[in-house]
Amino acid sequence: MRKWMGMAALAAGLFAAPEAATAGSHAYAVYVDGLACPFCTYGVEKKLLQITGVKKLDIDIDAGAVKVTMAGDARLDEAAARRAVAEAGFTLRRFERTGTR
Amino acid sequence: MQFRHHGFAAAFSVAVIMAAVLAIVMAVPAAAHNPIFTPGPHVTYQGGIEVAVGYERDRASGNGTRQTEQEVEFEIEYGITADWTVEMQLPFLDKTESGRGSSGIGDMALRTRYRFWRLDSPGVQDSAAVLLQVKLATGDADSDPRLGSGSTDVVGGLLYGHEGRRWYYNLAARYRLNTEGEGGLEKGDRQFLDAVGGVRPVLTGYLEPDTVLFLEFNWENAAGDDRNGAAIADTGGWELFVSPGVFWTWRNVAVRGGVQIPIAHNLEGARAESDYRFKLQLKYQF
Numbered sequence: 001m002r003k004w005m006g007m008a009a010l011a012a013g014l015f016a017a018p019e020a021a022t023a024g025s026h027a028y029a030v031y032v033d034g035l036a037c038p039f040c041t042y043g044v045e046k047k048l049l050q051i052t053g054v055k056k057l058d059i060d061i062d063a064g065a066v067k068v069t070m071a072g073d074a075r076l077d078e079a080a081a082r083r084a085v086a087e088a089g090f091t092l093r094r095f096e097r098t099g100t101r
Numbered sequence: 102m103q104f105r106h107h108g109f110a111a112a113f114s115v116a117v118i119m120a121a122v123l124a125i126v127m128a129v130p131a132a133a134h135n136p137i138f139t140p141g142p143h144v145t146y147q148g149g150i151e152v153a154v155g156y157e158r159d160r161a162s163g164n165g166t167r168q169t170e171q172e173v174e175f176e177i178e179y180g181i182t183a184d185w186t187v188e189m190q191l192p193f194l195d196k197t198e199s200g201r202g203s204s205g206i207g208d209m210a211l212r213t214r215y216r217f218w219r220l221d222s223p224g225v226q227d228s229a230a231v232l233l234q235v236k237l238a239t240g241d242a243d244s245d246p247r248l249g250s251g252s253t254d255v256v257g258g259l260l261y262g263h264e265g266r267r268w269y270y271n272l273a274a275r276y277r278l279n280t281e282g283e284g285g286l287e288k289g290d291r292q293f294l295d296a297v298g299g300v301r302p303v304l305t306g307y308l309e310p311d312t313v314l315f316l317e318f319n320w321e322n323a324a325g326d327d328r329n330g331a332a333i334a335d336t337g338g339w340e341l342f343v344s345p346g347v348f349w350t351w352r353n354v355a356v357r358g359g360v361q362i363p364i365a366h367n368l369e370g371a372r373a374e375s376d377y378r379f380k381l382q383l384k385y386q387f
Contacts, residue, residue, distance in 0.1 A: 034221030036264045037134045037301075038311045039350035042386055043146035045307075059307040062266065064223045087147040089183040091221035 024100060025055065028068040028076045031094040032085055035064050043088035051080050064093070134264060136315045137346035137359035137380055139273050139295035142230035142260040144216050145180035145386075152177050155382035161373040168246070168373055171195040172207065176382075184216040184230075191239075196246040203244035209237045214260070224266045232258035232275065242283040251282030258293075269299030269313060289324030289337050299348075310351045317344040319361060325369060335370030342378070353386040 030048070035041050041061055048054055048066065053074025058067040068076055078095045085092040135141025145151050157172040174192040181187060192207035216230040234256040240249020258275035277291040299315040318341065325337035346359025358381035366374060 033223055034219075034226035036224055036226055036266050037313070037350070038305065038307050038309070038352060039355055039386070040134050040143070040226075040264075041307055042353045043149060046149075047146065061307050062224070062304065087183050089144065089146045089216075089219075090226070093223070 025072065026070045026075050026100055027098045028070075028081070029094075029096040029098050030066040030068055030081050030085065030092060031096075032064050032066060032090050033093045034090040035061050037061075040089075044085060044090060047084040047088045048081065051076065051084055067098070134269075134313070134348065134350075135262070136269075136271050136295075136297045136299065136317055137348070137357050137382075138319050138342075138344050138361055138378075139271050139297050139317050140214075140232055140258060140260055140275070141271050141273070142214070142216050142228040142262045143264070144184060144186040144214050144230065145178045147180050147183045149180040150177065150387045151384060152387075153382050153384040155380060157378065157380045159378045160376040162376055163373045164371045166199050166373045168198045169196070184219070186214050188212040188214070194240070194248050196248065198246045201245055203241070203246055203248055205241055205244065205248050207240040208249045209239040211235050211237070226262075226264045228262055228264075230260045232256065232260055234258075238282065250279070250288055251284070251286065252280045252288070254279045254288075266304055267301055269297065269301075269315070271295065271297035271299075271317075285329035286326065287328070288326050291324070292322045294320040308352060310349065312350075313348040315344075315346040315348065315359065317346065317359070317361075318342070319344055335372045338366065338368030340366040340368070340375055342375070346380075355382075355384040355386075357382050357384070 032044060035044070038061060041059060044066060045057055045059065048057055048068060053070045054068055054076065055071035056069040070076055081095055082092045135143050153176040155174045155176065157174065159170045161168045172192045172194050174190055176188065176190045178186050178188040190210040190212065193205070194207040195204040196202060212232065212234040214230050214232050216228050219226065219228040236254040238249055238251050238253055242249045242251030254277060256275055256277045258273060261272045263270040273293070273295040275293040279288040279290055281287040295317060297315055297317045299313050301311065301313045303312065305311045320339065320341045322339040323337050326333040340363055342361040343364050344359050344361040346357065348355065348357040361378035363375045368374060
């Protein structure tokens with residue numbers, strides 16, 4: 001029982017730590033059409049990270065989705081995200097604000 | 102700058118140093134997932150820079166001759182817009198032919214690609230581009246064997262590509278217009294047709310190593326050469342290659358390589374035929 005409680009505590013700590021680190025940050029989901037390979041997706045990463053306030057990206061190529069976490073109170077402007085994706089050579093399909101982390 | 106006989110190691114060193122210096126000096130990004138021997142429509146993203154160092158080895162033999170060509174080439178690509186790139190390619194050559202040999206800089210090529218059509222859908226990108234290339238006469242045309250054609254030649258092409266999460270298809274058609282070089286020699290114009298299929302056996306995530314396997318069919322046709330307007334015998338004809346290749350990437354680093362194996366030909370007269378062409382390239386996106 002003690003072993004299971006220890007594992008649960010460890011798992012809770014692992015998952016809670018990143019949330020705590022970005023608490024209060026705005027988060028967005030940017031859906032990109034045309035993403036097929038990791039090498040080409042690198043351009044999307046570089047371009048989105050050039051936007052002021054973008055702190056972290058999680059890219060899911062299969063879903064064609066980029067989760068964007070902003071730093072501090074910064075917000076992501078849809079037009080800026082659309083321009084960044086276009087300059088990377090892809091098409092922004094959908095833009096969602098997914099909440100505050 | 103010349104690297105005469107036995108200077109291939111020096112040429113290789115210069116290429117590596119140039120790549121390292123540029124890698125340090127430049128600091129912007131890029132993108133491309135084109136086949137190994139077939140030019141594709143993918144272009145570097147706006148403001149992107151991609152550098153590559155490659156090694157090629159070609160061998161042809163028959164009719165009493167044996168020709169071997171080794172090449173270390175340096176390539177840099179810059180994205181002017183998301184659909185338009187410019188590229189520069191500088192080869193260092195080492196050639197041997199029936200006991201004779203020469204080494205040094207080959208003909209530099211300047212290329213531009215414009216992607217005029219693109220259709221993005223979830224997990225798939227279809228695109229088409231035009232290619233324009235100018236090959237300059239920077240190689241020594243007086244060496245034996247010749248390191249350069251001594252002429253300024255132009256290549257125009259139309260490129261199509263389908264890139265999906267699982268499957269790849271490419272088609273390309275190119276025409277090379279050769280002009281008269283030193284000594285009145287004019288190589289015959291060439292036509293290239295390429296068809297490619299590719300597959301990604303394992304779908305990996307963004308930060309995981311990714312492998313795509315390609316199988317290309319490359320057809321090349323050359324008109325006969327002439328000197329001062331007089332046709333040169335035993336030149337011209339076509340060759341068809343089947344070319345398996347691998348494109349391995351990990352985020353912004355790529356290694357791609359393949360072998361062109363001749364499967365059919367119709368070459369004019371008695372001359373050497375291609376045995377194989379090998380290519381290996383390391384790419385880095387900034």
